[in-house]
Amino acid sequence: MIVAKSEFVKSSAEVNQCPVDSRWDFAFIGRSNVGKSSLINMLCNRVALAKVSATPGKTQLINHFLINDRFYIVDLPGYGYAKVSKSVKDDFQKIIRNYVLERQNMALLFVLVDSRHEPQKIDLEFMRFLGENGVPFAIVFTKADKLSEKQLSDRLEVYKSRMLEEWEEMPDYFISSSAHSVGRNEILDYIDDVCKNLDNAD
Ligand code: GDP
Secondary structure (H helix, E strand, O other): OOOOOEEEEEEEOOHHHOOOOOOEEEEEEEEOOOOHHHHHHHHHOOOOOOOOOOOOOOOOOEEEEEEOOOEEEEEOOOEOOOOOOHHHHHHHHHHHHHHHHHOOOEEEEEEEEEOOOOOOHHHHHHHHHHHHOOOOEEEEEEOHHHOOHHHHHHHHHHHHHHHHOOOOOOOOEEEOEOOOOEOHHHHHHHHHHHHHHHHHHO
């Protein structure tokens, strides 16, 4: 898919403030600092459409970006940032929960995980929550440029075996590097396919 047009539409503090129309949302979520803003900017072909945060955990809003007038890329608040207070963390959870469970337009959630790390409890718990609620998702392993090919494939094997302890199969997944523009076409083509499938199902 070619991104001919990408524009910021709106920041929403609550799910009921999100844009109301019939376009699909493709939302991006992960622990703070996982590389979400960088990935969104890479997908949208923009240098700073989503703000690359110097302060992890800063984004507490749901940001909608309209792509090719056709679908939304949605930047959700990061989760699991240890240095925010308990009450701010609860806000993150509530806004995320409400969006994930109530947003009718949501087509798919991309759960970002840092490819360098062992499977993290909070990510596994979040994916479990998605599974329990029947929310479609795919995983994006970010910052792949920070690993050698061998390290990356070893990390993936570890992640897959951990996932298969509780999932029947490995969810769809992508490898990305915003620094080296890796994964862009694959993710955009996947979004295109999901849109087509959903539109045909209507
Ligand atoms: P967010 O908090 O999840 O939105 O993460 P950001 O996109 O703000 O990125 C956090 C930090 O990781 C920044 O210093 C980015 O420059 C860096 N970063 C993000 N993506 C990549 C990547 O693909 N490769 C490398 N090497 N660094 C990245």
